[in-house]
Amino acid sequence: QVLMTDLTMDTGVQELLVKAEQETIETAFQRAKEQEPHCKFGLTGVCCRRCLQGPCRVTFNGNKGVKRGVCGATADQIVARNLLSLIVEGTTPHVEHAREILHTLLETAEGKAPYEIKGKEKLIAIGKQLGLMVDGVELDKLAREVALIALQDFQQQSGVSHWLRLRAQEQSVETWEKLNILPSNAHLEIANAINKTAMGCESDPVSLLLAIMKMGLVEGYDGLHLSTDLQDILFGTPRLVKTQYRMGVIKEDYVNIAVHGHIPMVSEKILEWSRKLNNKAQALGAQGINIVGICCSANELLMRQGVAVATNYASQELAIITGALEAMVVDAQCIMPGLAQVAECYHTELISTLPNIKIEGASHVDWTPEAADQMGEEIVRRALAHYPERDQSKVRIPGDTVEAYAGFSVEQIVELLAALNGPDPLLPLIEAIAQGDILGVVAIVGCTNPKVKQDWANTEVAKELMRNNVLVVATGCSAHSLGKNGLLSPAGLQYCGEKLASVLTAIGQANGLPALPPALHMGSCVDNSRIDDLLVALATRMGVAVRELPVAGSSPENHSPKALSIGTFFIAQGVDVHIGVNAPITGSPLVEQALTANKGEFSVTTDELFGGKLIYEADPIQAAQTMIVRIMQKRQALGLVC
Ligand code: SF4
Ligand code: FE2
Structure with missing residues (x-):
């Protein structure tokens, strides 16, 4: 018998896990138990599926079992290749995130997307550091130039990443230069890394380890730094805010929309339209529209707007099990496919938004920089329309919140x-x-x-x-x-x-x-x-x-x-x-x-x-x-x- 108190410290989540069990709804917490015991070959990294001679499994403790795959690959080679693959899979979503904010900034600067540049100081600071003329230059023009330099980090065939040069300490750059791991263009480096791990390509584990470190730099500069910098330019640099945490931030007498994922271009628009259409909720007998966050969409709205946080990754499904979400809006990263099965049991509409990220069982409203307003309005109107469908007998929101x-x-x-x-x-x-x-x-x-x-x-x-x-x-x-x-x-x-x-x-x-x-x-x-x-x-x-x-x-x-x-x-x-x-x-x-x-x-x-x-x-x-x-x-x- 698994105790809910062994699965999570969050008392609100514990309460909702009991509700899920009563309603025979499956969650990640149970599915995790069903996977035990885990495969040792997988856990230790020695399972290779890179070609159709395999899959090959080699010894994971150095003695028992076969020492090489069909092609002759050793445990060291297989583990190093698998790890590089994994690091590429970690890096790529952040690089895509950066590319999406880059295009949003560019289109905003060109007057094609309905966002505004709120981070004037950050824009000027970065413009200066990039060596651009900033005095007397119009913000839009400067933003366009900054975005075009960032775009080079996805296009140039040689030279060092601009964002690495912008943000790294000189001593670190010297170390990386000596090891020949300075990245140039994020897409090129990702393609190179995939090429290395392909069957019959690189098998030197030391060279693969250096490629792993290089991918770490792609992640750091053209993933993390580029995303944060351009988001601060577009949405403003965060300042001290006060908010509330835990499931209790979902409010029974409001139209509740959860934003989940990572991309603030989506969640900021949902928040903006929830404010514009707030009076429509009152016409339905609700107090208003309440936006709550999950995972990093929560962090983005919390940092800049003080929006409350319902929960984090492992318990994302439980937010729907409160029975009080009219919509859950998802974009990219950390979205469990299992959300769709849970949403089916309630009136909650699960809505995906990114053109490249569709979720089986979810409806979809396309976000693009140009169509951001249409997306925001459409999704908030759908949530409003679901409010009268809420089944009050299924609503249970654990009460407590934390400052x-x-x-x-x-x-x-x-x-x-x-x-x-x-x-x-x-x-x-x-x-x-x-x-x-x-x-x-x-x-x-x-x-x-x-x-x-x-x-x-x-x-x-x-x-x-x-x-x-x-x-x-x-x-x-x-x-x-x-x-x-x-x-x-x-x-x-x-x-x-x-x-x-x-x-x-x-x-x-x-x-x-x-x-x-x-x-x-x-x-x-x-x-x-x-x-x-x-x-x-x-x-x-x-x-x-x-x-x-x-x-x-x-x-x-x-x-x-x-x-x-x-x-x-x-x-x-x-x-x-x-x-x-x-x-x-x-x-x-x-x-x-x-x-x-x-x-x-x-x-x-x-x-x-x-x-x-x-x-x-x-x-x-x-x-x-x-x-x-x-x-x-x-x-x-x-x-x-x-
Ligand atoms: Fe087996 Fe080599 Fe193919 Fe991997 S690449 S599956 S170790 S034959
Ligand atoms: Fe995250």
Whole structure:
């Protein structure tokens, strides 16, 4: 008998899982159990399906079983090729995301798309950094020029990615140049990587590992950074906002629309049209239209608009099981196909929006930059039309909500610090780190995964770090885990060590707040770029390389290949990255050792080449302690108080 309390920490989700069971509706939580025990060949990465001589399975523990596939491929070769494939699958959705925002910005600048440029300061700053003339230039013209430079990162056949040049620290670029892994054009690099992994192409595991690191840079610059920068230009840079978390943000007496996925061009338009058509809801006897977020669509609207968050990845189906959603609007990434079966049991319309991403069983309203308004209006009108169809006997919304703060862009963090030191805002933070009041900084990022009790590992890692005076920043669905459990609110200060609590209180009070929350919510998964920007700014101000900083990244409940490609990006920067669900690499001693620097005789490791490594640890307390040991080593090397 599986207990709901073993599946998730979220009491609202537990309540809805009981409802799902009563109504015989299947969810990811049950399906995850049905998959156990998992195939060891798959788990360790030694299953190859690259050609029709196979599939081949080779030994995953080095002794039992066959040593080579039909073509002669070894475990090291198979694992390295599979990992490169996985990293490409993590990178590509972010590169597509960046390409879509790029075209939206370009069409907006040319007057063809119904968006406006709200991030004037960001546009001017980026224009300047790209070497463009900005003084007296019209915003539209400047935006067009910026978009066209970004477009070169998808077209040029040689040269280095413009966004890498724009955002990377010079010391890192030197390392990557020596290793010959500087990317040029995101599409070209993705095609190259797929070509490498094709049957009968590359089989040198070391060369494949370098291709993996190069793909990490594609992810970082022409995925994450490009997406965040252009989104800030179009929608504005996030500022401090206050909001609510948990299923209770779905309101019984409102027309409820959930936005789910990642693409703010879709969710911003839904929000805009919900405001325009709000009075139509009142005509139906509802109080109004209520937009709630799931996954990173939630993060985008939360960061810029303060929209409330219903839930995160693993429990997305449960939002429909409240019986109170008129529509769930999805775009790309992390959309469970299982949503369609759940929606069928209610009046909820599941609506896909991206021309390239259709969902079986969902209806579809096409988003394109030009047709964004038609999409927004059509979807909100459909949701309104479904409100009278709601079956009140099936409605059950778990009541509680939790207060949270978000909107911690680098610009916002610097502004908050400026209240302590206007001319040199980063200095108070650097001094706190140097004195050991802040031991280090760890980013808690990524997903939830039904293999792990939902929100538990994310929250436990965070609390253990806070207790040890480590400053936590967060993004993605992990940030939602922290939000649901009170760690994005000043009330969460109770979990911090005394020194960290006093720093957060001092910064907060200098800005008219009781304190800053113990975890700073920096945005969506693409906004891991903001964390990178913060690291580059800190390292540059301290006069050191990013790889020397006492920092780490952690994805305690990772499920998506995106978590691995983002992790690869940070390892390439020289930052250790912890994962709580292992990557399929343990079938290859060579690949495992190269990434984790843990054991064996293999001589080349990412730790030596880049200064960062992969840490696998399922136990959250142990994971936090392992990161702290590394932070202490880096502090010692910098001569900081230990
Ligand atoms: Fe087997 Fe080689 Fe084909 Fe992979 S590429 S399935 S190892 S024969
Ligand atoms: Fe995400």
